[in-house]
Amino acid sequence: MKRFIVMIVMLGVSGAFFCQTKPGSAKVAPNGQSIPEGFENWRLIAPSMRSDNNTIRAVLGNDAAIEAARTGRTNPWPDGAIMAKLVWKARFHEAWATATIPGDFVHVEFMEKNSKRLAQTGGWGFSRWLGKELKPYGKDADFAKECFGCHTPRKSSDYVFTFPAVIP
């Protein structure tokens, strides 16, 4: 019996170890969006930089987004496409003075396309996850209005700022 209990405890401990999930993976944003699994392994759409807030960025896409980006079908983007914008504070490279590289991780933002379910916000679901802990941004579901407001001037480009980079 004792050996049986020890085995159960060991199984529990190893289970807890192997079932560790990504920070934030079980979290839900105030508008119901959650973090797409495996986004850190998505492929590149384009890097970018912003001098107004001194950040450097990379936009990645899930398979549907990459297929659309690389075949020029991005106006509109297809339902099912999700983009992840990873944002870091920009810093200078200590061994190359004119190079700017990622410093601290700031946040990751997602745009998920579903033209029917998300019609009220241009067919896109927005979410933002702060810091390495991926803490959901926004006090209530209205936070997505802030995202959508910023993206509205890009209506003629299906509300997306990112142009897929040329990748041979």
Added chain:
Amino acid sequence: MKRFIVMIVMLGVSGAFFCQTKPGSAKVAPNGQSIPEGFENWRLIAPSMRSDNNTIRAVLGNDAAIEAARTGRTNPWPDGAIMAKLVWKARFHEAWATATIPGDFVHVEFMEKNSKRLAQTGGWGFSRWLGKELKPYGKDADFAKECFGCHTPRKSSDYVFTFPAVIP
């Protein structure tokens, strides 16, 4: 007989159509390096920017490089790791004046680690492929000395400038 010839011609035409390969995929650099297949689908190590030549970049890695980058085993990088640095001319975003984004594709560079075979250049094989046509750079094998010369000051970091970005 005529029908047979027509069939052969059609097979030839369709074969040529389906056998189209990536530009540069059959090319070899003057030092014998070739373009790693599927690099455009590799995962992100870090974006960067250089103000001295007004370019924006993304460094991607093959599976061995990504595993090393994401587990902190990058000094030295393991044999088999390959990094691809994609470089674009930087341009301003027409709808966001303080944002810099990729313009024309400039080149892609590879660093491939093999500590024994490539010991003469710090364990790394270098190559650079110009423009969308991915034209091999360098007149003779000595071109890699230029690459290695630039990377030599980074000897204490296994000759690599790139720091993997924090990706939660």
